[in-house]
Amino acid sequence: MKFKEEIDRRRTFAIISHPDAGKTTLTEKLLLFGGAIQVAGAVKSNKIKKTATSDFMEIEKQRGISVATSVMGFDYKDLKVNILDTPGHQDFAEDTFRTLTAVDSVIVVIDVAKGVEIQTEKLVKVCKMRDTPIIVFINKLDRVGKDAFDLMDEIEQKLGLSVMPLSWPIGMGNEFQGVYNIYEKKLMLFRAHGKQSEEESLEFTDLSDPLLEEYVGARAAKTLREEVEMVTEIYPEFNREEYLEGLLTPVFFGSAINNFGVKELLDCFVEVAPSPTNSETEEREISPYEENFTGFVFKIHANIDPKHRNRIAFVKICSGKFERNKNYQHIRLGRALKFSNPTSFMASKKEIVDEAFPGDIVGLHDSGNFKIGDALSEGESLKFKGIPSFSPEQFKYIENADPMKAKQLNKGIDQLMDEGVAQLFVNLRNGRKIIGTVGALQFDVIQHRLKHEYNASCRWEPINLHKACWFTSDNKEQLANFDNYRVRLIAEDKYKRRVFLTTSEYEIRMEQQNFPDIKFHYTSEFD
Numbered sequence: 001m002k003f004k005e006e007i008d009r010r011r012t013f014a015i016i017s018h019p020d021a022g023k024t025t026l027t028e029k030l031l032l033f034g035g036a037i038q039v040a041g042a043v044k045s046n047k048i049k050k051t052a053t054s055d056f057m058e059i060e061k062q063r064g065i066s067v068a069t070s071v072m073g074f075d076y077k078d079l080k081v082n083i084l085d086t087p088g089h090q091d092f093a094e095d096t097f098r099t100l101t102a103v104d105s106v107i108v109v110i111d112v113a114k115g116v117e118i119q120t121e122k123l124v125k126v127c128k129m130r131d132t133p134i135i136v137f138i139n140k141l142d143r144v145g146k147d148a149f150d151l152m153d154e155i156e157q158k159l160g161l162s163v164m165p166l167s168w169p170i171g172m173g174n175e176f177q178g179v180y181n182i183y184e185k186k187l188m189l190f191r192a193h194g195k196q197s198e199e200e201s202l203e204f205t206d207l208s209d210p211l212l213e214e215y216v217g218a219r220a221a222k223t224l225r226e227e228v229e230m231v232t233e234i235y236p237e238f239n240r241e242e243y244l245e246g247l248l249t250p251v252f253f254g255s256a257i258n259n260f261g262v263k264e265l266l267d268c269f270v271e272v273a274p275s276p277t278n279s280e281t282e283e284r285e286i287s288p289y290e291e292n293f294t295g296f297v298f299k300i301h302a303n304i305d306p307k308h309r310n311r312i313a314f315v316k317i318c319s320g321k322f323e324r325n326k327n328y329q330h331i332r333l334g335r336a337l338k339f340s341n342p343t344s345f346m347a348s349k350k351e352i353v354d355e356a357f358p359g360d361i362v363g364l365h366d367s368g369n370f371k372i373g374d375a376l377s378e379g380e381s382l383k384f385k386g387i388p389s390f391s392p393e394q395f396k397y398i399e400n401a402d403p404m405k406a407k408q409l410n411k412g413i414d415q416l417m418d419e420g421v422a423q424l425f426v427n428l429r430n431g432r433k434i435i436g437t438v439g440a441l442q443f444d445v446i447q448h449r450l451k452h453e454y455n456a457s458c459r460w461e462p463i464n465l466h467k468a469c470w471f472t473s474d475n476k477e478q479l480a481n482f483d484n485y486r487v488r489l490i491a492e493d494k495y496k497r498r499v500f501l502t503t504s505e506y507e508i509r510m511e512q513q514n515f516p517d518i519k520f521h522y523t524s525e526f527d
């Protein structure tokens with residue numbers, strides 16, 4: 001196959017949702033269609049059960065499982081589909097944010113009864129920062145949930161997305177009869193037989209056809225006709241260009257557990273979703289079709305076996321062809337490296353690859369050379385954009401609990417931060433180290449891993465902080481004044497960027513008034 005065809009046939013995406021909306025179930029059904037797995041239940045839910053917040057074995061298991069299912073690739077209709085898994089637990093949201101930098105599109109799963117939940121909001125915000133094309137799948141139609149129009153409003157209001165339903169439900173819960181696929185003009189009937197169910201698909205171009213009554217009954221037929229008419233009146237027509245620019249969001253309805261509406265979603269997805277797109281670097285935009293290989297590390301996974309401290313760095317291929325045993329330049333280290341065992345991930349199977357193309361992810365065995373965001377190329381110096389740090393939401397001072405092991409502790413902290421487990425800030429006034437995380441669970445994970453992997457002990461001390469804001473200004477005088485005035489709350493992140501550690505939203509608003517020329521940012525990447 002020609003190089004261009006290889007690129008054009010790739011669809012690299014992530015499925016995101018609030019925990020429990022059905023991400024794992026949907027992933028599994030997609031893999032079943034792709035033939036990547038044969039039986040349901042093969043994909044382990046990689047979420048940590050809510051009760052297990054301090055169960056370290058569970059954390060370790062989670063880490064192990066998510067290596068195996070980090071990237072699930074399969075062939076479908078001549079296309080190569082790469083699903084990038086994201087951690088189910090919201091305390092690992094930062095990991096998910098970074099994974100989103102490596103995908104070309106996303107599918108958002110929403111529970112029909114719960115609607116838009118907090119984690120969905122956060123994740124979609126990140127997608128919107130990058131204009132990532134989004135498709136929404138409303139799940140669990142076999143249960144009673146919110147009215148479909150209300151849900152559309154909720155998605156528009158809470159997520160700020162412009163929606164275009166491509167399918168529409170016929171009833172819900174016990175009265176769920178299926179969906180009308182507006183995109184393909186098909187009637188998809190849901191036939192439940194006790195615990196089993198099947199999907200019946202009928203061409204149905206004209207909803208006024210009296211056959212509709214026969215299939216779904218008079219009442220449901222009337223409602224469907226009225227609602228689909230309203231849908232076509234209210235919402236814009238589907239326009240692929242607008243979807244690709246992140247301006248229009250197609251919506252599907254279904255029930256993942258019943259395998260209902262999943263094939264339609266997949267069929268539409270592979271048709272409209274983007275193949276690998278351009279990547280931005282500080283120097284220039286990179287086209288996937290360029291001959292020279294470039295790629296960046298978006299995730300680092302420590303090995304589950306603490307005795308072997310090797311790690312896997314996940315590299316997204318942005319351009320050119322990646323080849324095994326070829327020398328590539330590690331830009332930050334200024335050194336050539338070659339990789340004899342690059343791994344690709346086909347469902348839960350790992351295998352060594354000889355070559356990989358833009359859109360693919362390769363796993364590189366690493367003994368400590370990589371940090372999140374590192375670039376590889378054939379010599380050109382590049383710094384990829386779009387891999388920001390996000391402000392943590394929980395903060396604690398980290399203190400050494402064993403004075404004999406200070407070196408081990410510092411090494412452990414450095415390496416865990418390179419992996420992106422949490423963020424480190426050093427208070428400029430007193431030199432104390434502050435760890436910031438998205439969720440409380442990471443503090444347990446860090447303490448546990450420092451002990452078991454680095455033989456170091458730490459102790460946490462409370463600090464009352466709300467957010468970490470990166471700040472910039474062209475007004476040097478104001479910057480200097482701010483530094484002086486707020487000296488107790490200014491720290492440096494690991495890239496030596498200045499960060500204002502705020503105790504409240506109100507405080508930021510006040511500072512913004514006092515220092516109008518300073519810009520405060522909740523992510524580390526800004527224009």
Ligand code: G4P
Pocket residue numbers: 017018019020021022023024025026045047088139140141142143254255256257258
């Ligand atoms: P997540 O990865 O987004 O966290 O969600 P997951 O797929 O694990 O699904 C969460 C729960 O919702 C699971 O039930 C799953 O079986 C159920 N579920 C998924 N899709 C549907 C659907 O279409 N209809 C209905 N009614 N339920 C659905 P659980 O009881 O938490 O787990 P399990 O014991 O079934 O594994």
